[in-house]
Each structure stands twice: as structure tokens, then as C-alpha cells.
Amino acid sequence: MALERMAGTLDEETRIELKNSLSELERLSLALEEFGDRRCLPLKTVMDVNLALDEIFTNIVSYGFPDSDDHLIKINLLIEGKELNITVEDDGMPFNPLEIPEPDLNVPLEERKTGGLGIYFVRKMVDELRYERRQGKNVLFLKKKII
Amino acid sequence: MKIKESKSGAVIILDLNGRLDASNSGVLEKKLTDLLGAGEKYFILDFDRLDYISSAGLRVLLMAAKKANGAGGKEALSSLKEHVREVFDIAGFTAIFPICSTSEEAAGLF
Numbered sequence: 001m002a003l004e005r006m007a008g009t010l011d012e013e014t015r016i017e018l019k020n021s022l023s024e025l026e027r028l029s030l031a032l033e034e035f036g037d038r039r040c041l042p043l044k045t046v047m048d049v050n051l052a053l054d055e056i057f058t059n060i061v062s063y064g065f066p067d068s069d070d071h072l073i074k075i076n077l078l079i080e081g082k083e084l085n086i087t088v089e090d091d092g093m094p095f096n097p098l099e100i101p102e103p104d105l106n107v108p109l110e111e112r113k114t115g116g117l118g119i120y121f122v123r124k125m126v127d128e129l130r131y132e133r134r135q136g137k138n139v140l141f142l143k144k145k146i147i
Numbered sequence: 148m149k150i151k152e153s154k155s156g157a158v159i160i161l162d163l164n165g166r167l168d169a170s171n172s173g174v175l176e177k178k179l180t181d182l183l184g185a186g187e188k189y190f191i192l193d194f195d196r197l198d199y200i201s202s203a204g205l206r207v208l209l210m211a212a213k214k215a216n217g218a219g220g221k222e223a224l225s226s227l228k229e230h231v232r233e234v235f236d237i238a239g240f241t242a243i244f245p246i247c248s249t250s251e252e253a254a255g256l257f
Contacts, residue, residue, distance in 0.1 A: 022170040029166065029199070047199075047230045054201045058169040105239030109216065114209055117238055118202040124237050 013078045020061045020071040025054060028075075039079055045146050049084065052125040052142060055118035056088050056097070064092025064138075079146070086126075086142040095138055096131045097122060148197075150178055158189040158257050160250060164196040167204035175204070179211040188220025191253045195226035200234050212244060221245065225253040 016031045018024040029050055036046035053075060060073055074089045102123075103116040123129060128143035148165035159182055167175065179190070190211065194200075212222040223245040227235065235241045247253040 022168075025168050025170045026166075044230070050199070051201060051234065054168055058201065058203060062169070109209070109212060109243040112209055112239075112243060114202060114206040117205060121202055121234070121237065 013076055016075040016077070018057060018073045018075070020065060020073060022058065022061055024061075025057065028053060028057060035077060041084070041146060045084065045144060048125040049086065049142075049144055052122045052144075053086070053088065055122050056140060059095075059097070059118055060088075060090045060092055060138075064090055064095060066093065082146045084144040084146055086144070088138075088140045088142070090138050091136060092138060094133050096133075097140065098129060098131050148174070150175060152178070155254060156257070158191055158254060159187050160191045160193060162193045162196065166199040167197060168199065168201045169203035172201075172203040172207050176207045176210065179207065179214075183211065183214050183218070188215045188218040189257050190215060190220070190222040191250055192222065192224050193226055193250045193253075194224060194228065194231055195250070197231055198228065200231050202238070205234070205238055205240060208244070209240075221257065223247060223253040223256050225250040 014035050016028065018028060032046055032050050032053070035041070036043070057073060065071055071091055076087045076089075078085045097119045100116050100119045103113065103120055122142075126142045126144050128141070130141040132139045132141070148163060148167050148171045151162040151164070153160045153162070161175075161178070163175070182190070192208070208222070208224075215222045225247045226249055227246060232241070235244070235246070245253070245256055247256070
């Protein structure tokens with residue numbers, strides 16, 4: 001019984017739904033903290049995932065919607081073995097973050113720009129990043145090794 | 148995020164407490180812009196109680212550093228926690244900002 005219950009818990013998907021408002025970043029971090037605590041994830045993994053999802057979410061909210069309507073951004077978290085598989089789904093304008101060029105980090109302060117830095121963080125924080133446009137939605141897949 | 152402001156000689160010290168992300172980076176941006184507008188150009192940002200920073204926070208720090216440098220001043224950072232430091236490293240910001248272990252050490256730069 002105990003084993004079954006444990007297996008059930010591990011397969012369970014966790015869903016976080018956020019409104020398209022930057023004030024939701026706090027709820028995102030609290031939800032991830034709670035998820036990490038419940039699943040006993042290393043703090044480093046949770047922090048990395050928090051930064052990646054923060055940057056993706058901020059990007060969607062800031063540039064994804066041409067209207068001023070309410071939208072939901074849906075995040076799914078699933079632990080599979082030693083991997084954390086995450087999807088982020090939004091119904092905003094098509095946007096493939098993998099097409100954003102990497103920023104030039106080797107320039108002096110005066111010439112530094114911050115454009116593209118957020119997406120660069122996403123790439124650095126996860127082990128795999130994949131994008132699909134599916135049924136009018138942007139779906140981003142992230143894979144993070146749990147170490 | 149809470150910002151506590153103090154002044155030591157010509158140096159403005161901003162003590163940041165909490166998380167710095169896109170939901171509140173505008174508050175820090177306004178604070179720094181107002182101070183720069185009032186002629187201040189020497190800054191220490193004390194990160195001792197800052198738990199988190201995203202690219203939105205880095206953008207504000209870069210903007211202020213450029214303006215402070217342009218005015219002949221300086222912006223130094225102190226007491227970065229490990230994962231905050233890591234974000235700076237990844238962004239290549241460790242190389243372009245003076246970063247000190249303590250705010251006292253940072254004060255020695257001015």
C-alpha cells in the first residue's frame with residue numbers, strides 16, 4: 001500500500017496557473033518553493049527552475065499579448081526519475097525563444113545591452129529546451145536534471 | 148523587495164531585501180533614476196539580504212552603472228549570496244561591476 005501510494009505521488013503532475021500579470025511572479029516562486037519542499041528537491045534545482053520560469057513568464061506577459069484581456073499561462077511540472085520535465089503553455093502570439101540570438105557578454109560595461117539576457121538565462125538553467133506551436137498556443141518544454 | 152537608503156559621505160547605500168524581479172524592478176529603477184537626477188553618482192548596492200535576482204534586476208543595475216559612470220561616479224555591489232552571484236557570473240556581469248564581499252569593503256572603493 002505504502003509503495004503504491006508513493007508511486008502514485010511520484011507520477012502526479014503539478015500544475016501552476018498564472019494570470020498575465022507580473023505580480024504573479026510572487027505566486028510562481030511560492031508555488032515552486034512548495035513543490036520543491038514537497039518533493040524534496042535540492043534548493044539549487046528549485047532556484048534554477050525558478051529563474052528559468054520567471055524569465056519565460058516575464059517574457060510572455062511583457063510581449064506575448066497584443067490585447068489587454070486576461071490570459072492564463074499554464075505550467076506543468078512532472079518528476080520522472082532524476083529529471084524534472086516542465087511545460088509552459090500560453091495563448092499569446094507565436095514566439096520561439098530558441099530563435100533569440102545569444103547576447104554578447106564580452107563587451108565593456110558601456111556597450112553592454114540586456115536584450116536577450118532573460119532567454120539566455122533560460123538556456124543556461126535547463127538541460128533541454130524545446131518549442132512547439134500547437135493549436136494556436138506556444139508550448140515550451142524544459143528538462144532539468146535533478147542533481 | 149524592500150529598499151533601505153542611507154548615506155555615508157558622498158556615497159548612497161541601498162540595502163535591498165527580498166526578491167528583485169520584473170514585478171518590482173521598476174521601483175529600484177525609479178529610486179536610482181531619482182537619485183541620479185538629484186546629482187548623486189556614488190552608489191553601493193548591498194545585496195546581503197537579497198535572495199533572488201532576474202534579468203529585469205540586472206537591466207536596472209546596468210542602466211544605473213552606465214549613468215553613474217557617465218557622471219564620473221561609480222556603482223559597487225556587495226555581499227552577493229551564492230545563487231545571486233551565479234546569475235551575475237552567467238550574465239558576465241561579474242567582470243563589469245565592482246563586487247565586494249562586504250559593504251564596508253565596498254565603501255573603501257570610493
